[in-house]
Amino acid sequence: MREKIMDRSAEIAVIGLGYIGLPTAIMFANAGFNVIGYEIREEVVKKVNSGNSHIIEPEIEEMLKRAIENGNLRATSDKKEIAGKDVYIICVQTPLKEDKTPDLSYLESAVRTTAESMKKGSLVIIESTVPPMTTLKMAKLIEDLTGFKAGEDFYMAHAPERVMPGRIFKELVYNSRIIGGINEKSSELAELLYRAFVKGQIFKTSSTTSEMVKLMENTFRDVNIALANEFAFLAHHYGVNVFEAIELANTHPRVKIHVPGIGVGGHCLPKDPYLLLSSAKEDFGLIKKAREINEDMPLFAKDLLMNSLKLINLPPEEAVVVVLGLSYKGNSDDTRNSPSLKFIEEIKEMVAEVRTYDPYVEGTHGSLEEALKGADAAVIATDHSEFKSLDWQALGGLMRNKILIDGRHVVKEPPKGFIFKGIGRGEC
Ligand SMILES: NC(=O)c1ccc[n+]([C@@H]2O[C@H](COP(=O)([O-])OP(=O)(O)OC[C@H]3O[C@@H](n4cnc5c(N)ncnc54)[C@H](O)[C@@H]3O)[C@@H](O)[C@H]2O)c1
Numbered sequence: 001m002r003e004k005i006m007d008r009s010a011e012i013a014v015i016g017l018g019y020i021g022l023p024t025a026i027m028f029a030n031a032g033f034n035v036i037g038y039e040i041r042e043e044v045v046k047k048v049n050s051g052n053s054h055i056i057e058p059e060i061e062e063m064l065k066r067a068i069e070n071g072n073l074r075a076t077s078d079k080k081e082i083a084g085k086d087v088y089i090i091c092v093q094t095p096l097k098e099d100k101t102p103d104l105s106y107l108e109s110a111v112r113t114t115a116e117s118m119k120k121g122s123l124v125i126i127e128s129t130v131p132p133m134t135t136l137k138m139a140k141l142i143e144d145l146t147g148f149k150a151g152e153d154f155y156m157a158h159a160p161e162r163v164m165p166g167r168i169f170k171e172l173v174y175n176s177r178i179i180g181g182i183n184e185k186s187s188e189l190a191e192l193l194y195r196a197f198v199k200g201q202i203f204k205t206s207s208t209t210s211e212m213v214k215l216m217e218n219t220f221r222d223v224n225i226a227l228a229n230e231f232a233f234l235a236h237h238y239g240v241n242v243f244e245a246i247e248l249a250n251t252h253p254r255v256k257i258h259v260p261g262i263g264v265g266g267h268c269l270p271k272d273p274y275l276l277l278s279s280a281k282e283d284f285g286l287i288k289k290a291r292e293i294n295e296d297m298p299l300f301a302k303d304l305l306m307n308s309l310k311l312i313n314l315p316p317e318e319a320v321v322v323v324l325g326l327s328y329k330g331n332s333d334d335t336r337n338s339p340s341l342k343f344i345e346e347i348k349e350m351v352a353e354v355r356t357y358d359p360y361v362e363g364t365h366g367s368l369e370e371a372l373k374g375a376d377a378a379v380i381a382t383d384h385s386e387f388k389s390l391d392w393q394a395l396g397g398l399m400r401n402k403i404l405i406d407g408r409h410v411v412k413e414p415p416k417g418f419i420f421k422g423i424g425r426g427e428c
């Protein structure tokens, strides 16, 4: 297998062609490997094979076209086509169930497909983010299904993905990588494989440590954002602009406060802290509390909206509200766990009409001007670049009442003639 990886003759199957699987498949294909992407969504398979990406990400269209044109990448929904590959890389989603416990059904199904397809000597890599000890459990499942011995008849590692959407193709190359093999040989093979395109450092450890590292990174970020959000609450209480206060606090050499806002969305931060806690017998409460704070931020935005309507004596049930941005973060089309959706859920029964505008998300208004015509309030819920330079004086002319709520600190100066409130801006 070492030689096959070195001379690029190892054949790779990537299971799941989403935000992580598709870029990963493209990178290995452009590094010279023959890659087949196995994906259950047929519309994704069709799109990828025609050289078009189903996700929005800088550089992806050119990179995908290159991989398809050089004949190294193909997608399929047919299990038979991934039989007998040397390497299987699992990149399926690992969401939460309603009760916030891990839903590992996609992962288990992908592992079962891998077990049905692999051969003696295959290397199986889980890139998905998973609760600690999952890779060992999946290795056992493969042993039970195939009769192969883990670490001898097949190799297995957790190689968590750490890229940031919007910078995926840069971070795939330059981020350092953690490889958690179930044994030394598994780690070594996985390291050799990723060296095909990774220029960052590669650290080898056990699979359970690597699972925990990934979850700790996102939990660190989530808890820090919760702290920033709590500072925003306090700043409203004291009539302080929290962004000015954060900028000043961050001049301290050992302080780096995160950015408060309408909430924390995406496929990762809202669930990874729960994956970390999922099998713990007890916890200290901090991680859960941080989650609760971040999950409640859309309610804070709702309060700012309701207070503003009160100021103009407009009953909420008569108000037309326009939400700017549905995706969880700027310049992305991903709406998973987006705080905008929770905000809309919270207000939709209270107001006359909710309109949405998001240039990245289908099914929203085609034009912001159209959406704002006759509206009473605009609520910015996503920090898309184009929302940073809007001419609110001109847009205000289209509105019936001029209320502007900024949930993402994109409006630097409150526009004249508006009732303006922003999360962290010091006024309720
Ligand atoms: N999105 C991110 O920014 C990001 C970053 C780092 C890590 N991760 C982790 O990577 C994993 C994947 O996340 P994602 O955002 O790419 O998810 P995604 O939903 O975009 O992609 C998963 C894909 O797998 C497919 N799939 C599901 N079950 C399958 C099966 N049994 N066989 C074949 N295909 C199957 C789905 O149809 C989907 O297209 C998750 O564990 C996530 O936590 C995500």
Ligand SMILES: CC(=O)N[C@@H]1[C@@H](OP(=O)(O)OP(=O)(O)OC[C@H]2O[C@@H](n3ccc(=O)[nH]c3=O)[C@H](O)[C@@H]2O)O[C@H](CO)[C@@H](O)[C@@H]1O
Pocket (backbone or CB within 6 Å): 129, 161, 162, 163, 164, 165, 217, 218, 221, 225, 258, 259, 260, 261, 262, 263, 264, 265, 266, 267, 268, 269, 328, 329, 330
């Ligand atoms: C540790 C880390 O860096 N992990 C990254 C993270 O990537 P992400 O795409 O989820 O992006 P984030 O920027 O973390 O945003 C999430 C949400 O938090 C809001 N937010 C953010 C910063 C802030 O100060 N205040 C906020 O309110 C923002 O608006 C958005 O809704 O998880 C990926 C998957 O595991 C990782 O691979 C990737 O490295």
